[in-house]
Amino acid sequence: xxxxxxxxxxxxxxxxxxxxxxxxxxxxxxxxxxxxxxxxxxxxxxxxxxxxxxxxxxxxxxxxxxxxxxxxxxxxxxxxxxxxxxxxxxxxxxxxxxxxxxxxxxxxxxxxxxxxxxxxxxxxxxxxxxxxxxxxxxxxxxxxxxxxxxxxxxxxxxxxxxxxxxxxxxxxxxxxxxxxxxxxxxxxxxxxxxxxxxxxxxxxxxxxxxxxxxxxxxxxxxxxxxxxxxxxxxxxxxxxxxxxxxxxxxxxxxxxxxxxxxxxxxxxxxxxxxxxxxxxxxxxxxxxxxxxxxxxxxxxxxxxxxxxxxxxxxxxxxxxxxxxxxxxxxxxxxxx
Amino acid sequence: xxxxxxxxxxxxxxxxxxxxxxxxxxxxxxxxxxxxxxxxxxxxxxxxxxxxxxxxxxxxxxxxxxxxxxxxxxxxxxxxxxxxxxxxxxxxxxxxxxxxxxxxxxxxxxxxxxxxxxxxxxxxxxxxxxxxxxxxxxxxxxxxxxxxxxxxxxxxxxxxxxxxxxxxx
Numbered sequence: 359x360x361x362x363x364x365x366x367x368x369x370x371x372x373x374x375x376x377x378x379x380x381x382x383x384x385x386x387x388x389x390x391x392x393x394x395x396x397x398x399x400x401x402x403x404x405x406x407x408x409x410x411x412x413x414x415x416x417x418x419x420x421x422x423x424x425x426x427x428x429x430x431x432x433x434x435x436x437x438x439x440x441x442x443x444x445x446x447x448x449x450x451x452x453x454x455x456x457x458x459x460x461x462x463x464x465x466x467x468x469x470x471x472x473x474x475x476x477x478x479x480x481x482x483x484x485x486x487x488x489x490x491x492x493x494x495x496x497x498x499x500x501x502x503x504x505x506x507x508x509x510x511x512x513x514x515x516x517x518x519x520x521x522x523x524x525x526x527x528x529x530x531x532x533x534x535x536x537x538x539x540x541x542x543x544x545x546x547x548x549x550x551x552x553x554x555x556x557x558x559x560x561x562x563x564x565x566x567x568x569x570x571x572x573x574x575x576x577x578x579x580x581x582x583x584x585x586x587x588x589x590x591x592x593x594x595x596x597x598x599x600x601x602x603x604x605x606x607x608x609x610x611x612x613x614x615x616x617x618x619x620x621x622x623x624x625x626x627x628x629x630x631x632x633x634x635x636x637x638x639x640x641x642x643x644x645x646x647x648x649x650x651x652x653x654x655x656x657x658x659x660x661x662x663x664x665x666x667x668x669x670x671x672x673x674x675x676x677x678x679x680x681x682x683x684x685x686x687x688x689x690x691x692x693x694x
Numbered sequence: 695x696x697x698x699x700x701x702x703x704x705x706x707x708x709x710x711x712x713x714x715x716x717x718x719x720x721x722x723x724x725x726x727x728x729x730x731x732x733x734x735x736x737x738x739x740x741x742x743x744x745x746x747x748x749x750x751x752x753x754x755x756x757x758x759x760x761x762x763x764x765x766x767x768x769x770x771x772x773x774x775x776x777x778x779x780x781x782x783x784x785x786x787x788x789x790x791x792x793x794x795x796x797x798x799x800x801x802x803x804x805x806x807x808x809x810x811x812x813x814x815x816x817x818x819x820x821x822x823x824x825x826x827x828x829x830x831x832x833x834x835x836x837x838x839x840x841x842x843x844x845x846x847x848x849x850x851x852x853x854x855x856x857x858x859x860x861x862x863x
Contacts, residue, residue, distance in 0.1 A: 463849060463850060464806075464807065464849065465850070466850040467850065503850045504850055626761070627761055627764075627765060628760075628761050628764055628765075630803070631759065631760035631761040631763075631764050631800070632759070632760075632761055634760040634796055634799045634800055634803070635759045635760055635761065635796055637795075637799065638792045638793075638795035638796040638799065639792060641792070641795050653780070653781060653818065656781055656794070657794065657798075660791075660794050660795055660798050661798045663795075664795065664798045664799045664802060665802065667799070667802075669806075670799065670802055670803045670806060671803055671806045671807060674803070683761070683764035683765060683767075683768050684764060684803060684804070684807055685807065685849065686768065687764065687767055687768060687804075687807075687809055687844060687846060688809060688844045688845040688846030689846060689849070
């Protein structure tokens with residue numbers, strides 16, 4: 359039988375949504391089992407860590423890692439997997455950008471532990487890293503101070519964006535990877551984003567173009583969205599203008615603003631900051647504003663309008679906070 | 695490229711125990727039509743004002759994006775001062791109002807992550823208001839001097855072992 363490429367899939371600190379995408383593949387899931395030899399996929403097969411540790415360097419052709427790097431165990435696992443893999447692929451927004459898990463960077467690890475285990479309505483029992491049993495001591499790693507995307511720990515070859523990535527896109531990537539080994543296609547250079555487009559979500563959106571002005575913002579439960587108007591015109595935050603396309607604009611088409619899960623399109627340094635710029639451009643200038651004579655009143659007026667955006671960091675940087683310029687201001691960093 | 699790295703050197707000198715006086719570095723984005731002319735006028739009227747402001751002339755404050763401001767701060771500036779025309783007098787219609795909205799929003803986000811919002815300020819001057827421009831710059835220099843170098847005490851530390859991340863595309 360002809361040799362099949364080896365595939366590993368590992369779930370770091372994520373929600374399991376990326377794994378559900380494998381189920382969304384439907385019958386094609388069986389084709390994966392036919393086309394690939396699965397070396398390590400704890401969710402599906404009984405593969406053990408020590409067997410992976412025994413692999414020689416580069417033994418696995420492709421490794422997909424989902425979830426952010428939040429625990430010391432994650433750090434050790436991704437280092438091992440990097441060593442044994444020819445190509446390492448960050449799958450999903452957590453792995454690529456830090457994502458919702460990365461909003462944990464707004465708080466210290468100690469405060470998170472306190473809230474979860476030591477809050478007033480909890481037992482007050484803090485988890486231990488070491489437990490002594492009759493047969494010896496059991497050790498578990500702890501959580502890291504800063505949630506990291508995969509490529510700040512190990513070099514990453516490609517990223518498949520999305521929360522979660524669309525099943526069709528994942529399938530395309532898996533096909534691309536497999537055929538690249540046969541020599542039919544050539545893979546792009548390291549650092550490429552696979553399974554997405556270079557344009558923005560707006561380019562794929564079926565809703566009409568925004569007309570503006572949008573001055574104050576609403577949360578999803580406060581308005582019934584209309585399909586006749588751009589969501590931004592209705593005061594709903596839609597990160598489409600600052601988000602990479604490829605998903606087919608599923609959320610805006612269903613009346614929910616784009617959450618921004620594919621990250622910024624190429625050439626953008628900071629997704630949230632680009633979204634701020636887009637929101638201001640759409641706000642336009644009403645007659646009231648231009649005619650406002652007292653400058654301090656004008657400032658207060660605009661500040662009040664802007665403050666209708668609840669939790670701005672969690673909204674505009676929902677998926678990209680750990681990699682954002684905003685989060686890295688005032689932080690010491692190694693020169694790359 | 696402006697060399698905004700003076701504070702890295704400053705931090706290093708402090709760590710080594712050298713006694714250096716902190717000099718804030720403020721980058722000013724001035725609109726071509728009002729603010730830059732006001733800054734020019736300060737020279738003409740020979741009014742002394744802060745030397746800590748590095749000015750950059752731009753077409754309109756409506757083109758100064760939050761992304762550019764964040765990159766300026768990340769590159770080592772301690773503060774960013776954006777100066778445009780008075781509301782209603784924008785050479786390009788409403789650029790100064792867009793800047794107002796962007797900077798108001800950016801300041802709110804900075805506050806949420808634990809950075810003094812006053813590190814980014816927006817001011818308006820007319821081309822004839824040289825003295826006012828000097829006052830604005832002096833006031834901001836004093837505020838930044840009191841704040842000291844840009845640090846973030848609210849967010850957890852990334853840790854010294856951090857590598858470059860994929861946002862540096």
